[in-house]
Amino acid sequence: MISVPVISAESDVEQQLHDIAARVSAERIEQDIRTLVSFGTRHTLSETQSDTRGIGAARRWIKDEFERISADCGGCLEVYFQSDVIEGETRIPEATEVVSVIAVQKGHTDPDRYVVMSGDIDSRVSDVMNATADAPGANDNASGVAGTLEAARVLSQYQFHGSVVYAALAGEEQGLFGGKIMARKAKEDGWRVKAVLNNDMIGNIAGINGVVNNTTARLFSEGTRKTETPEEARMRRFTGGEVDSPSRNLARFIDRIADRYIPNLDTMMVYRLDRFGRGGHHRPFNDEGFPAIRIMETNEHYDRQHQDLRTENGTEYGDTLDGVNFEYAAKLTGLNAVSLASMAWAPAPPASVKIDGAVTPDTTLSWATANGNEKELVKGYRIYWRYTDQPQWQFSRYVGNVTEFTLENVVIDNYFFGVASVAENGLESPVVFPGAAGSFGD
Incomplete structure (x- = not known):
């Protein structure tokens, strides 16, 4: 491990952050995405006993990978499954154990302060309840999980003041359950969560609108926080704050990180919780009052999302490997890694302002x-x-x-x-x- 718990000079930290961005490997991200796709389907309700197919094999492989990363840094990660049994839900009618994989890199000065990077394990096809058909989920969201694993590889070679968490969350397509479980547990355990960076689709550069662009990314952040009380809403009416929630100022922070440390990347701050009428795994953290945003590609291709694998009238449908640009996924992973490092090396945001x-x-x-x-x-x-x-x-x-x-x-x-x-x-x-x-x- 590179032992850098304290960086004394601004020039030193500038170089370290540039180095972190440069160490992210598109080749390792590609390898991880290919492995996740090889499980056939990662549907939340899919096979759990097989070693080669289904959500069970996928989550065990992710845990093994985090443990390999931890071994390379002298055991610096605490790796564990986090789960709960969900049943009686529209998309999970029968009792099902929803299992996420969590890896925690404890801080050396302020270990109870946390910043989090997450991606979603599960995949789906057109019918959200179809747990047997092939659902590669290459971009949605093997790209986010691969990015999270790669960020752990890079950042685990450093020591930070605050704690960094790498989360592969389950059950997103069935109702954001992995995020709900983790956010609730973080609140129960008294985690001081200062940032959640949810990465959901970070590998596509060719949009259904015909635009091909590998130089921009979107940052979605809520405005008025969900946990606001009626009295707080009354005060906000007179003092402002509609566009200055902690999530939105987290997005501003990451926008500036992109400008400073990530070559050829411009981030678009979108003043909305998520895409129009849609949702992602940052929302459960917002629901608990934690600052959380979604980081993702700018131009989506809907023929490659939530689709059965097929060809119709010359159009190919499905979330396959050929729809992922691995260099672009590495660029967005670098943005995450530098942002996490910056916050974990910096002090906590001031309180009671x-x-x-x-x-x-x-x-x-x-x-x-x-x-x-x-x-x-x-x-x-x-x-x-x-x-x-x-x-x-x-x-x-x-x-x-x-x-x-x-x-x-x-x-x-x-x-x-x-x-x-x-x-x-x-x-x-x-x-x-x-x-x-x-x-x-x-």
Whole structure:
């Protein structure tokens, strides 16, 4: 293992993050996708006893792969199955054990703070209840699982302040059950989850709209958080925050990571929980109040999603290997890996951020002192602000290691504001919008 628990200089961390992006291998991702496709189907209700076909064989292989990765880093990953029995649901009518594979790389300074990368194990064809037909699921979503495995290979060679979790989640097509199980368990166990990066279809570059593009990706993030109380909604009406949930500021953070560290990739922040009327495995984490977004390709090809393998009128249908661009999947995996490393090396986002300045020429922001071991990570704080119609933060000021600062002659009415924690090595947390609307939690 490369032992780098503390990076002392900004130039050092810049190089490390560029190295992380460069170490992601399209060849290893291709090999993993081919292996997952070889199981024939990974439908949640499919075969579990076979060693070569079905969801059981797939999840055992994923667990074995995580354990091999852990062996290469001296046992740095805690690898386990996470499951619950689901029954009486529209898409899981009979009692079925939904089993995900989790690998946890514990942080060395603040191990109870977590950032998560996930992909979905399961696949399907046209009939969501057909558990026997071949369902390769090459892009949807072997690409996301392969990316998660590859991120674990790369990042497990480093040590971080916070914990990094790699999750291969089950039951997505049948109702987001793997995510529901994991999110509920994380909340019960008191995990301080600061980010969930759900990767669902990261390998297709040729859209059904005729566009072929390997230089963009989409970041879907919810606006107003689902856990908002009526009183919090009343306050938001007067103070703002509709476009500054923690999930949305997580998306802004990753958008800036792409610009800085991932060559030839521009991310599109989509102000929506997911695609129009559709869902993904980040949603259960949002439902529990955790910051979570979906990372995916820009141009989808619907003939390759949820389709029986067939050819009709010269059109080929099905989610097969020839629809995956492995270099593109590697590019999006690199974005995930650098984003996870940046957050795990940086301090936690500031807590209890407040703002004041009505009917004055100045704006004052305040926040809580870092807790416990986080204190040694924090060099200071940076205040950000932007015009209210702008998607990305425009202006900033480093204010030192204080818990309150006044921006003189910056009128509160004209901007949105936020605060980020800054480490000695220059890395920053995502920006936190003041009040309950923007809180990343304590």
